[in-house]
Amino acid sequence: MEEEQRLEAARFSEEAALALVEKEKAKCKAALEAAEAAEKVAQFEAQKRRAAELRAIQDAEERKKAGTSLSQGGADIRYRKYDIEEIESATHDFANNLKIGEGGYGPVYRVYEYMANGSLEDRLFMRGNTPPLSWQLRFRIAAEIATGLLFLHQTKPEPLVHRDLKPGNILLDRNFVSKISDVGLARLVPPSVADSVTQYRMTSTAGTFCYIDPEYQQTGMLGVKSDIYSLGVMLLQIITAKPPMGLTHHVQRAIDQGTFAEMLDPTVPDWPVEEALRFANLALQCAELRRKDRPDLGNVVLPELDRLRTLADDVSPAGGFGFGGSTGSSPLNSQSSQDVFSDLQSGYDSSRSRSSTTSSSYGGRR
Template sequence: MASSSSSTGGDPQAKPVAVAVAVRGDGRASRRAARWAAANLALVPGRVVLVHVIPPVSFVPSPSGERVPVERMEPGVVEMYAQDRRERAQEVETVVLEGDSVSEALARYAAESGVRNLVLGSACLSWFRRILRLQNLPTTVLKATPCSCNVFIVSRRQLTVKFANLSQTGKSNTYVRIQSISHRAYALIQRNWLQVKHSLHGLPDDETPKSSGVTSSDLCSQACSSLSTSTNAGRKTPGRAGDKEFDAIGQLKEFPCVSLSSTEGPKPIDDVAKLRKELQNTLMTYGEAHEDVVHAKKKIQVLSNDCSEDLKEVQDALRREELLKQTAAYEKSKHFRAITDTEMVKEAFTCEAYSKHKTESVANMMSTETGKVVDALLCTGKTCRRYLRHEIELATDNFSDAKKIGEGGYGIVYRCTLDHTEVAVKVIQQDSSDKIDEFFKEVEILSQLHHPNLVLLLGFCPEIGCLVYEYMENGSLEDQLINNKGCQPLHWFMRFQIIFEVARGLAFLHGTKPEPIVHRDLKPGNILLDKNYVSKIGDVGFAKLIADLVPDGFTEYRDTVIAGTLYYMDPEYQLTGTVRPKSDLFALGIIVLQLLTGKHPHGLILSAEEAIRKDTFSDILDQSQTDWPIAEAETLAKLGLRCTALKCRDRPNLESEVLPVLEDLLSRVTSSLKSRSPNVVVPSHFVCPILQEVMDDPYVAADGHTYEYRAIKAWLKKHKISPVTKHKLPNSSIIPSHSLHAAIQRWKSQSS
């Protein structure tokens, strides 16, 4: 399907179309065809038109550069776009054809319009078309155009001609021969034809042919004949420069020549000039149209650039939108994570609140249990009295510094009088982290312990957290050894006796039933001396109850917080946190070496070992005493070194090994002292507090003091209070003291 439209400067029915030049929108072949038609067909009478074949409208470009199919556009818009494409010329007549095939459109136009001459341009790259197997448009047009039309194919080097058939026999185009000739040869033919035409115009009137049968075709035939003669003459002279052209002319004369002009006869010269001028105007109009096309292309380029900028802005907007979407997605994820974290915090807060509530419930239960323990102590412990707050404040003058006699890690100690008895009040510090636990621990433990070598607990006050102990007139063993301020040094016999008494007190703690007790902080500062220099172990608040004794290779109790004092602390306990009854033996060994040497515990073990190894032990003994029993002192030092072994399993057993040796040493030094001084003073712990004489059968009462059996028996029949403390006794049971009985018997035998 093809359609055409034309634009002319006058009436399109005034003249028939004589020359049609097929052109494209661009290309040198079209320009070459137009120039050739202007130079060679200017004298042909009739209209000259430019024929341009375009494909049918299948899309309409949008301002953004997008190709919109015609099916999606309105018919009126499509028609306006098609009309705009066809309007290409101003003064030059232009025929715009629409069709899918250029050759078919041109052939149809030649047949329907009756054009006599059709000019086409041809590129010289026929070899390139053959390689790519492209369609040769000029050849196709030559074969498709009707026989009534002259076809000129103009290329760079030659001219391909197909002359019209005048016979009008209606034969097929297959009998029409196509001739190719160079531009030079065709110019020669045209020049000879013009000479023949000029000669015909120069004849007199009587010689001029009267009949119109002598037409331009006859003149052309005559010119061809004359050219053929010249051609034959030229062939006889080989080597001339124009042999190829004359051969072509010789071949051209064999074809019937159709006059390039009308069969009506020659036109006046003025008409020819007029036609030439019109052709020139046509060419100028074509040039202007070409400029308009170029201008339109520039406008299209500007619009395309604008569309590109708009497209770039749209793309930037899309990128910004994508960036904003990504930012929104990121913020959304952050919001989701924040919500998740908030939920986790809520859950953690809920768990913490539950744990806090549970802890408070446990604390309340413990407080309740503690109250029950206190009530039980008050019910069962008859010697342990509960004091009121105002009683303690009144006795200590509202905790006056003048009453202060000491300060420990867990409290301050005041000296005062309660119930007409001199006592020591220990107030637990208010900023102590575990003061409550420590307080009730001491109350629970000390209220159940009654031994001559343990400090006696007389009472407590839970309102201010204080403990009431019996007052020890001679202070601590540390005051006698290290902080001795002008006082007389301890006699070596008292030192032997103190070691024996401390060992007895430890043996009592370790032998308690059903659970043994480990002191964990035995040191000279916690060994107190009464007015008779009887030693007693105090500050049992650090004590730890052990379930049952197990072999030394097994862990008995593992403590997360190490308790004790440096230099007196069991090395194995420091390393592993394991508490055993033998942990107290290490501190006992250090105290033994200190009592013998009177030195600081730092490096004392090494110096004692070296002195014994070099047999210079007498040099490290305390020089304040000049009459040391060297043999007994060295034996005691060796026992102390055994107690300071690094591993618990290498230390001796307190009950079966340490106490018998100490008892034997005490017996020996007592005999030695008696032999030196017959009027030796009787040890105070050998004397009964009731009879004030040496005991023969010592018994321990419920108040922890030792009495003669017959004396305490008679006392209990009449009284329910202690002969020493004047407090009510918890019970009337008495226990024989076999170790003290043996010591008294040895002392008596040695004295006698």
């Protein structure tokens, strides 16, 4: 009997021990599972943290690149780049009826408004038997050109130097409102250069001979005042309607000899000689051989041309178009610099296009 009791007690003890073992196993398993879950959570959190750190690094790099682009004038913010699909759309797949000529970089296509009165050069030399421009309209056109040029020179982050400013690149719409065209030779001057010496060296000069800044031609140093020289020669042509070769010398000699009135375009009978003389002296200052001697466009040139434009407006009856021999002029008053400037992504020499000049865009296939 006692033996049976001992066996029963042993059996209960064994069962209790087994139950305890199972319980401990369950606890151990639960602990392992909890540890595995905690490890997975830790790994997930670590992955999230690493991903966040990578994103932060990438964002910082992108911000740094953007800042560098802003400070150095990155290519993607300096100008608008058009892909071939956009050009094909603008030219109607290079339609022949939109082709207006050949330029230095390929065919020239009309993609913008038609400039009904061609170029300033056409009108100054009365091509196509057109009537001469009145002095009022000439003063107004000069101020519009200076306004548009100032817009180019004040572009951000880099000033834009046209490099080929001449009457053939000034287009006139049906109301004789002028627009600067043909920026195929234009250059963006790096901001670091623009902020320091306002000029920078080019490996080769470009432009039209009689209008090229002598310093730029000799040294390759390009700056916004390179355009001022071209402007000066063109201003003299506006009042004389004479070829550019040696024009500054001829005008200066006429002033010195007291025969300036004889230099004025004889197709205009009612020149205000005193104001035209001030206009000519300003043009001669712009065409000084040394760049440092040329006046500032915004502070000197444009204010004087605006004064002359106001004078022209005051003596012009409303509604006239400003042909020579009359007192009329363009019915339009001063316009914004962006309206005056007509870049139009031309990229060629509009003087190579036919006289029915239009604003244009390069549409040549590579």
